[in-house]
Amino acid sequence: MILSIESSCDDSSIAITKIDNFELVYHKKISQELEHSVYGGVVPELAARLHIEALPKILEEVKSYFKSLKAIAVTNEPGLSVTLMEGVTMAKALSISLGLPLILVNHLKGHIYSLFIEKKAILPCTVLLVSGGHTQILEVQDHNNIELIAQTSDDSFGESFDKVAKMLQLQYPGGPIVQEYSLKGDANRFDFPIPLRQSPKIEFSYSGLKNAVRMKILELGELSLQDKYDICASFQKAAVEHIIMKLKKYFKKSAPSTFAIVGGASANLYLRKQIDILLQSVKCNQLLLADLKYCSDNAAMIGRVAIEIYKEDKNI
Numbered sequence: 001m002i003l004s005i006e007s008s009c010d011d012s013s014i015a016i017t018k019i020d021n022f023e024l025v026y027h028k029k030i031s032q033e034l035e036h037s038v039y040g041g042v043v044p045e046l047a048a049r050l051h052i053e054a055l056p057k058i059l060e061e062v063k064s065y066f067k068s069l070k071a072i073a074v075t076n077e078p079g080l081s082v083t084l085m086e087g088v089t090m091a092k093a094l095s096i097s098l099g100l101p102l103i104l105v106n107h108l109k110g111h112i113y114s115l116f117i118e119k120k121a122i123l124p125c126t127v128l129l130v131s132g133g134h135t136q137i138l139e140v141q142d143h144n145n146i147e148l149i150a151q152t153s154d155d156s157f158g159e160s161f162d163k164v165a166k167m168l169q170l171q172y173p174g175g176p177i178v179q180e181y182s183l184k185g186d187a188n189r190f191d192f193p194i195p196l197r198q199s200p201k202i203e204f205s206y207s208g209l210k211n212a213v214r215m216k217i218l219e220l221g222e223l224s225l226q227d228k229y230d231i232c233a234s235f236q237k238a239a240v241e242h243i244i245m246k247l248k249k250y251f252k253k254s255a256p257s258t259f260a261i262v263g264g265a266s267a268n269l270y271l272r273k274q275i276d277i278l279l280q281s282v283k284c285n286q287l288l289l290a291d292l293k294y295c296s297d298n299a300a301m302i303g304r305v306a307i308e309i310y311k312e313d314k315n316i
């Protein structure tokens with residue numbers, strides 16, 4: 001078994017995964033959303049302090065597995081340096097005291113392999129990664145061969161939901177609540193600009209859209225609940241349409257046979273629906289999605305990548 005640790009942002013999580021059949025025998029995550037909600041976003045130092053409390057608590061529950069472990073895995077990049085350090089420090093201490101190899105796992109690879117928790121990998125695959133920190137299109141052959149096709153030049157898809165929620169004085173994280181408000185709103189009331197609509201480049205940008213929402217809120221002054229619903233729906237429509245337009249452009253060059261959406265914001269049901277429609281139009285009938293519980297940050301996905309590394313590295 002492999003013990004894996006995730007602490008790249010505001011979730012403290014530990015998993016134990018069987019190497020042979022990918023079975024997830026233990027998985028726990030303590031989220032800090034409530035604590036950061038007051039500030040409308042993640043406060044790195046507070047997050048680090050909360051990891052110091054949460055990780056040892058979870059570790060206490062998995063001590064009985066220590067004798068069955070073959071390796072310790074941990075997210076080492078990308079993420080908030082002060083929070084990554086908490087997981088890495090714990091992983092190093094475990095690796096030394098138990099005499100086990102340490103496997104460093106890239107967080108984004110973790111999101112990709114969230115598709116394959118307790119499953120065999122289905123690869124190659126074109127992946128849309130949408131999280132709080134990233135918006136990318138990737139061509140994935142395996143965990144060692146990942147080509148970056150497009151990324152955002154400023155803010156990310158998930159972060160723009162967080163910021164819009166903050167502007168509307170809604171809770172953090174903004175994604176789920178903006179999605180919920182959108183259901184009651186008129187998506188055609190506000191004509192927010194679709195980012196980079198005229199640009200032939202395949203890249204993303206969310207700063208302009210965020211600013212357009214900010215200006216509209218200022219213009220409206222005091223907001224009714226219906227105004228908030230309509231802003232969320234109109235914003236979500238533009239944010240998703242931006243992704244759809246860029247994917248359409250990319251598919252003209254390279255139509256996918258298997259497509260996947262990963263990352264915390266891949267839980268967005270409107271995005272899933274629009275991508276599903278787009279894939280049908282290009283005759284791609286294989287859409288891979290992670291279980292909703294594994295879309296946001298978790299240690300199970302880190303453990304799943306670690307198995308691939310463990311199996312192929314002869315030195316471990």
Ligand code: KG4
Pocket residue numbers: 009130131132133134157158159161162173174175176179263264265266267268269295296297
């Ligand atoms: O992958 P993740 O847990 O953390 C990072 O690696 O960044 O993603 C968290 C992000 C947050 O910005 C959150 O607002 C967004 O994912 N998110 C959503 C939804 N659920 C979570 N964004 C849009 N719609 C959702 N339903």
Ligand code: ZN
Pocket residue numbers: 107111131132263264296297
């Ligand atoms: Zn993440």
